[in-house]
Amino acid sequence: MEVRSAKIHIIEPQRTTVVAGDFDVIISGGGPAGVCAAIAASRLGVSVLLLEVCGCLGGVATSGMMSNIIDAQNKGGLLKEIIDELDELKMVSEHYNCVDPEALKFVMEKKALETGVCIRLYTRVVDCIVSADRKMQAVITESASGREAWTGKVFIDATGNGDLGALANCRYESGNSEQQLQAASLCALIYGIEKNQIPDLIQQERAAGKKNLYTMLENAGITPSYAMPTIFPISSNGYLLMSNHQYHVLPDDAQSMTDSTLEARTELWQQISTLRKLEPRFTDLHLGTTAAIIGLREGRRINALYNLSIDDLIEGRIQPDPVCKSSFSVDIHGAFDGNKGYTSSGFKVKPYDIPLRSLIAKDVSGLLLAGRCIGGDFYAHASYRVIGNAAPIGEAAGICAALAAKQNITPDKVTYEEFLNAGGNPHPEK
Numbered sequence: 001m002e003v004r005s006a007k008i009h010i011i012e013p014q015r016t017t018v019v020a021g022d023f024d025v026i027i028s029g030g031g032p033a034g035v036c037a038a039i040a041a042s043r044l045g046v047s048v049l050l051l052e053v054c055g056c057l058g059g060v061a062t063s064g065m066m067s068n069i070i071d072a073q074n075k076g077g078l079l080k081e082i083i084d085e086l087d088e089l090k091m092v093s094e095h096y097n098c099v100d101p102e103a104l105k106f107v108m109e110k111k112a113l114e115t116g117v118c119i120r121l122y123t124r125v126v127d128c129i130v131s132a133d134r135k136m137q138a139v140i141t142e143s144a145s146g147r148e149a150w151t152g153k154v155f156i157d158a159t160g161n162g163d164l165g166a167l168a169n170c171r172y173e174s175g176n177s178e179q180q181l182q183a184a185s186l187c188a189l190i191y192g193i194e195k196n197q198i199p200d201l202i203q204q205e206r207a208a209g210k211k212n213l214y215t216m217l218e219n220a221g222i223t224p225s226y227a228m229p230t231i232f233p234i235s236s237n238g239y240l241l242m243s244n245h246q247y248h249v250l251p252d253d254a255q256s257m258t259d260s261t262l263e264a265r266t267e268l269w270q271q272i273s274t275l276r277k278l279e280p281r282f283t284d285l286h287l288g289t290t291a292a293i294i295g296l297r298e299g300r301r302i303n304a305l306y307n308l309s310i311d312d313l314i315e316g317r318i319q320p321d322p323v324c325k326s327s328f329s330v331d332i333h334g335a336f337d338g339n340k341g342y343t344s345s346g347f348k349v350k351p352y353d354i355p356l357r358s359l360i361a362k363d364v365s366g367l368l369l370a371g372r373c374i375g376g377d378f379y380a381h382a383s384y385r386v387i388g389n390a391a392p393i394g395e396a397a398g399i400c401a402a403l404a405a406k407q408n409i410t411p412d413k414v415t416y417e418e419f420l421n422a423g424g425n426p427h428p429e430k
Ligand SMILES: Cc1cc2nc3c(=O)[nH]c(=O)nc-3n(C[C@H](O)[C@H](O)[C@H](O)COP(=O)(O)OP(=O)(O)OC[C@H]3O[C@@H](n4cnc5c(N)ncnc54)[C@H](O)[C@@H]3O)c2cc1C
Pocket: 028, 029, 030, 031, 032, 033, 034, 051, 052, 053, 054, 057, 058, 059, 060, 061, 063, 064, 066, 067, 068, 069, 070, 071, 123, 124, 125, 126, 158, 159, 160, 161, 163, 164, 184, 185, 186, 187, 294, 295, 296, 297, 298, 370, 371, 372, 373, 385, 386, 387, 388, 390
């Protein structure tokens, strides 16, 4: 890896920052976790601000162009509401668990607005104010409106990468014991071919379709960087494509993200151009759009009151304060061992509880964690990181935040009984 850090620093003049708003609950990041947190908190009657750096809500599922919802089967709550609304709009695919990403933006934004959430897009959280006794007071943002401060009672880090926790100097981990991270992927929307023309590439026996696509490209001289390139149908002639792996992409290094995005986009273009020339059925295949952001599977895992471990998954541990049940396998994308596909590293997962304590930051008070940045180890994260868990984790964080804000207490003081009484529903299938 090329080291680009400059040795020279400049001292910026001290400045005064306008307080643009004061809210009960402030959520950084509008992915599946942040959106569900915002709606859940707002429904409990508190004022909610949702800050998102991209131009839409949905995170990896929309800006990242990967809306295949894994581990949704045993979930209720907001995730089910969202999927049911998409189903009514006929925007749920019969293949995989895919929903239309554009429809997902629409439904998430509509539901958040209907509930009274104040949404601010194009706004990045760049700093925060923490008091001497380690309580979060405000977040600082940068946007077209300049630098602004937002004060609140309770804050939620739903940035996926754990930006806010890191800005607050919380301890965190990322990657495995050797700081190796899962691979990233730049996903894409493709269109211009009917589903019945590509049964060999979208078989329900999923691995076969992936292997066929890989072999087809390899034989044509374009070896994909991802060994299991996948086509996810979202309509009769539109698909999401996940066919590249970018290795060693650092979630706290814009140059690393830039370089990998440029490389991945070139690879995607080559893949589609090659297919177009390969067989007549691909002649009209188009690369509709590449995702607005490179999909990082892994960022920071912020130190929480309870950090989930692989042992919790192997044992299927029941927790005293569950927010949802995760059933997904350990799913590590990466080339640590030269494997360009994915692996469970030999771990077998039994359905396990995600506890509320894993959503409460340990090193600063007034901060909840939602989505893939909750407390856990490398292998546990590789399981709970999917959308079907991020959404209910977000919903639980929103409920807890609202309860804390209403009582002017920190989230760790909210009792589990209060959480359940306010609508927390860890086992909707029962
Ligand atoms: C390539 C790839 C493929 C995947 N495939 C699947 C799959 O098939 N099925 C599945 O269920 N899951 C899949 N996942 C995992 C899943 O998409 C994510 O883990 C899930 O989206 C996590 O939700 P989240 O809300 O925690 O984070 P994210 O979806 O990452 O959302 C975080 C949001 O915060 C915003 N943000 C970040 N930093 C800041 C900041 N400083 N200020 C303001 N806003 C900020 C981001 O723009 C984003 O909108 C995949 C992930 C990747 C990367």
